[in-house]
Amino acid sequence: MAFTRFLQHHCDYGSQGRYDRRDVMSTAPTLERAPIEAFPREPVTNDPLLTRIPLEYEAEFYPYNFPARIRSNSPVILQAAEVSWGTYKKRFDTPPLDIRLLVSESSSPGRLEPPVFRSQGHLLSIVGDYENFASLDLRSGFSFGWVTANTAANTEYLRQCILDVMIYPLIEIRHLLTVHAACVMFQGKGILLAGDSGAGKSSLAYACARRNWTYVSDDASAFVRAADRPIIIGHPQKFRFREPVGELFPEFRGLKSSIRAYGKPTIEIRTQALDGFQTADQSPVDRIVFLNRRDYQGGSPSLQAVSPEEIWKRFSFSVWVVQMPEFQERLAAVEGLLGIPAYEMLYGDLDCAVDLLESLARGN
Numbered sequence: 001m002a003f004t005r006f007l008q009h010h011c012d013y014g015s016q017g018r019y020d021r022r023d024v025m026s027t028a029p030t031l032e033r034a035p036i037e038a039f040p041r042e043p044v045t046n047d048p049l050l051t052r053i054p055l056e057y058e059a060e061f062y063p064y065n066f067p068a069r070i071r072s073n074s075p076v077i078l079q080a081a082e083v084s085w086g087t088y089k090k091r092f093d094t095p096p097l098d099i100r101l102l103v104s105e106s107s108s109p110g111r112l113e114p115p116v117f118r119s120q121g122h123l124l125s126i127v128g129d130y131e132n133f134a135s136l137d138l139r140s141g142f143s144f145g146w147v148t149a150n151t152a153a154n155t156e157y158l159r160q161c162i163l164d165v166m167i168y169p170l171i172e173i174r175h176l177l178t179v180h181a182a183c184v185m186f187q188g189k190g191i192l193l194a195g196d197s198g199a200g201k202s203s204l205a206y207a208c209a210r211r212n213w214t215y216v217s218d219d220a221s222a223f224v225r226a227a228d229r230p231i232i233i234g235h236p237q238k239f240r241f242r243e244p245v246g247e248l249f250p251e252f253r254g255l256k257s258s259i260r261a262y263g264k265p266t267i268e269i270r271t272q273a274l275d276g277f278q279t280a281d282q283s284p285v286d287r288i289v290f291l292n293r294r295d296y297q298g299g300s301p302s303l304q305a306v307s308p309e310e311i312w313k314r315f316s317f318s319v320w321v322v323q324m325p326e327f328q329e330r331l332a333a334v335e336g337l338l339g340i341p342a343y344e345m346l347y348g349d350l351d352c353a354v355d356l357l358e359s360l361a362r363g364n
Contacts, residue, residue: 065091074103076152100144103152110150138173156258173326176222177333180318183216183232184208186361190283195291207350214278225333236279239269288342301347301356308338
């Protein structure tokens with residue numbers, strides 16, 4: 001209001017005691033104008049939004065094999081990106097995403113709780129608190145955010161709760177359909193291991209990998225929507241487990257979990273640290289298996305056919321909603337899975353489950 005009144009007071013023209021620009025110009029003395037070269041070129045800086053902080057650290061990474069340009073005022077951000085995506089290679093020749101994550105000089109304690117996600121239209125916000133947050137423009141492929149130095153020093157939190165989720169939604173909206181499923185291959189046949197949280201996707205995928213299967217992805221599998229047939233774009237660089245994994249696999253006893261973006265305590269294991277594991281960064285989808293440990297009553301594991309209607313019901317629910325046309329495009333991509341043979345597997349023992357999956361892959 002004050003600014004509006006200022007304009008009204010100083011910019012009204014005409015009669016009734018107000019300025020008339022023509023009167024002023026007709027009576028004002030003629031002044032020589034200094035040449036424009038005589039004025040300083042650099043304006044006085046007024047930057048309350050901190051838009052001009054130099055982003056001196058820059059590198060390109062390839063999450064899901066798509067290019068993403070990451071810029072920051074701190075090398076810590078690029079170091080975290082290297083942990084997440086340093087082994088990924090560029091496969092898709094698309095314009096790079098524009099990702100900017102800055103580190104403040106605040107001495108506030110590092111953020112420990114997972115952030116809150118909200119979206120309207122083509123915008124998505126990630127809010128930890130007023131010092132740790134990010135904003136994403138899903139339409140343009142741009143995101144920026146701020147974190148404190150202590151938050152940035154916690155590499156696992158920085159990656160899983162801030163940096164990763166500044167990038168994955170942008171790729172998902174533009175290029176992918178992601179479903180809640182692990183992916184493994186046996187003798188060239190790709191099998192999706194689908195199921196709700198806690199169904200055992202990662203544990204069963206790891207059990208398969210220990211039996212010389214090829215590991216492609218754990219609890220999330222992404223398809224390129226533009227592909228002629230469903231092909232998984234894998235992320236075989238890591239497994240993610242719940243803390244009781246040490247009870248299933250003795251080699252992981254004593255490992256402790258760290259918080260993930262969605263509030264699930266998780267143990268992350270890098271596959272490069274595991275001897276003799278076969279990995280691949282893509283796979284066809286020849287079978288879909290929905291895992292069910294909850295209703296298992298003992299005995300040998302069993303398979304029961306799942307209808308296309310049930311596939312649609314289970315997978316379409318996992319497509320997170322945005323108010324953009326791409327939501328419908330991603331739903332339409334689910335239809336590409338409906339013609340793939342699908343089963344529900346009731347199981348308990350991991351080794352017996354792997355035996356049954358091998359038989360399924362062979363076509364027995």
